[in-house]
Amino acid sequence: MKTMSTDQPKPRILMIYTGGTIGMKENAETGALEPFDFNHLLENVPKIKRLDYEIDSYQFETPIDSSAMHPKHWETIAKVVEQNYDDYDGFVVLHGTDTMAYTASALSFMLENIRKPVVITGSQLPIGEVRTDGEENLITALQVAAAKDKKGEPMVQEVAILFEDYLWRGNRATKHSSDNFNAFKSSNYPRLAKIGLGITYRPEVMWRSKNNEPFKVHYGMDTNVAYLDLFPGISENVVRHILTVPGLKGLVMKTFGSGNGPTDPWFLEAVKAAVDKGLVIVNVSQCENGMVLPSRYGAGFGLEKAGVISGHDLTSEAAITKLMFLFGQGMSGEEVKVAMENSISGEMNDKETIEKI
Numbered sequence: 001m002k003t004m005s006t007d008q009p010k011p012r013i014l015m016i017y018t019g020g021t022i023g024m025k026e027n028a029e030t031g032a033l034e035p036f037d038f039n040h041l042l043e044n045v046p047k048i049k050r051l052d053y054e055i056d057s058y059q060f061e062t063p064i065d066s067s068a069m070h071p072k073h074w075e076t077i078a079k080v081v082e083q084n085y086d087d088y089d090g091f092v093v094l095h096g097t098d099t100m101a102y103t104a105s106a107l108s109f110m111l112e113n114i115r116k117p118v119v120i121t122g123s124q125l126p127i128g129e130v131r132t133d134g135e136e137n138l139i140t141a142l143q144v145a146a147a148k149d150k151k152g153e154p155m156v157q158e159v160a161i162l163f164e165d166y167l168w169r170g171n172r173a174t175k176h177s178s179d180n181f182n183a184f185k186s187s188n189y190p191r192l193a194k195i196g197l198g199i200t201y202r203p204e205v206m207w208r209s210k211n212n213e214p215f216k217v218h219y220g221m222d223t224n225v226a227y228l229d230l231f232p233g234i235s236e237n238v239v240r241h242i243l244t245v246p247g248l249k250g251l252v253m254k255t256f257g258s259g260n261g262p263t264d265p266w267f268l269e270a271v272k273a274a275v276d277k278g279l280v281i282v283n284v285s286q287c288e289n290g291m292v293l294p295s296r297y298g299a300g301f302g303l304e305k306a307g308v309i310s311g312h313d314l315t316s317e318a319a320i321t322k323l324m325f326l327f328g329q330g331m332s333g334e335e336v337k338v339a340m341e342n343s344i345s346g347e348m349n350d351k352e353t354i355e356k357i
Contacts, residue, residue: 011089011146012054016080018073019063020096022123022134045135053146056088066096066103066122071221071324074106081111081118082217090117090145090154094138097122097175100161101184101317104170108159108318108345109325112216113209117145117156120170121163137162140195147199158207158345160192167193169207171318171347174288187289188313188349207346222327225250225320229286236266243274250280250323250336252316253308259283259292261303268302275307278333282340284311284319291349309337311348318347 017023048055058080064073081091095103104120111118121141123134141162147155159170163184172189193201224247228239243251251274255261261271275281283292283303291313294304304310311319322344326336343349 010052010054011148012056012087013090013092013142013145014080014084014088015055015057015092015094015142016077017057017059017063017094018066018069018077018096019060020066020094020122021125022094022096022121022138023063045138047135047139048142051139051142051146053142055142058084064096066099069096069099069103071106071223074103074110074221075219077103078107078110078217078219081107082215085116085215088116090119090156092138092141092145093118093120095120095122097163097184101170101174101315102321104159104161104173105315105318105347106221106321106325108169108171108347109322110218111159112218112345113211113213114159114215115157115209116154117147118159118170119145119156119167120159120161137164140199143199144193147201149203155201155203156192156206157209162195165195166191167195167199169346171321171345172315174315174317176288185288188291188315189346218325218329220328220330221321221324222249223324224248224327225252225323227252227254227316227320229254230256230261234262236264236270239267240270243270243279248279249327249333250282252282252284252311252319252323253303254286254316255283255292255303256286258290258296259285259294259303259310263302268306271303271308272306280323280333280336280340281308282311282314282319282323283308284314284316309340311340314348322347 077093100120100122119141121137123132123137125132144156144162144167149155161168161170161173161184168184168186168191169189172186173184176185190205192206193199226248228242228251283294285292292310294301294310326339
């Protein structure tokens with residue numbers, strides 16, 4: 001662990017660097033982007049020193065492009081949070097944008113009863129670039145991680161994504177742009193805060209643990225899951241091949257509109273056969289906004305009748321990581337089905353959530 005400031009802290013923040021664009025700098029000889037060390041960070045973001053925080057850092061032994069992110073890396077992040085939970089007021093994770101929403105979703109399930117902020121951020125341009133968005137994202141993420149309410153409790157008590165002018169619930173956000181600074185959005189849940197001249201929080205939509213149980217980290221993610229993205233004309237061979245992959249336990253079926261799929265007899269028969277053999281299939285809409293309502297149209301009712309369960313308004317990232325998490329905890333298929341239709345950490349709207357927003 002490397003200390004970036006020797007000043008006595010007001011807030012204590014642990015920064016976890018996994019890799020990604022925000023941490024790249026150009027090699028003067030080759031022109032290639034390479035991961036920085038934290039001295040480079042201080043050189044390029046001198047305003048960090050003006051925050052009057054004690055900021056420590058943990059860096060992956062080998063920083064990675066987020067496209068190489070794997071559940072074992074999620075476990076590393078979770079373990080760092082667990083081992084340092086009592087010593088810090090908040091955590092900032094520097095991460096590449098491509099798989100940020102997957103990491104945020106996974107951590108939201110793994111970090112049970114968390115009552116401190118885990119703020120994930122990154123950038124579209126390296127922190128050393130003249131026009132970088134990384135500086136503002138990093139500074140703001142640190143401020144969010146340090147923020148307290150009037151009672152002295154952490155303002156944010158969940159896994160969140162901070163990008164440009166928005167703070168999103170991590171398991172509700174998805175990357176929607178590869179070249180805009182505003183790279184993330186959450187279509188089915190409001191922002192947790194708006195960042196402008198100040199940071200305006202919305203406590204009424206923030207997650208709070210519903211019990212008094214202690215913070216606990218769950219390890220184990222089962223990767224025997226997959227996506228099936230439907231499209232007009234999808235062939236029977238493709239569908240049957242995916243549904244019968246050896247060892248497959250869970251499948252996120254990305255359907256049309258409010259949860260509709262083909263009505264061909266062979267399609268519904270193949271789906272029912274897979275469900276009958278124990279495959280858990282979750283219906284998630286391809287649309288960014290709205291939710292699965294399988295009973296609205298016959299094309300959706302057929303899937304429901306075949307045993308496909310509703311993913312409600314889950315993002316595809318939250319759906320796949322939730323399946324990985326639940327199977328990773330040793331749950332049976334029937335137990336996973338029940339858990340998939342109930343919110344664990346605010347990843348889907350229930351009646352109480354809808355009334356809030």
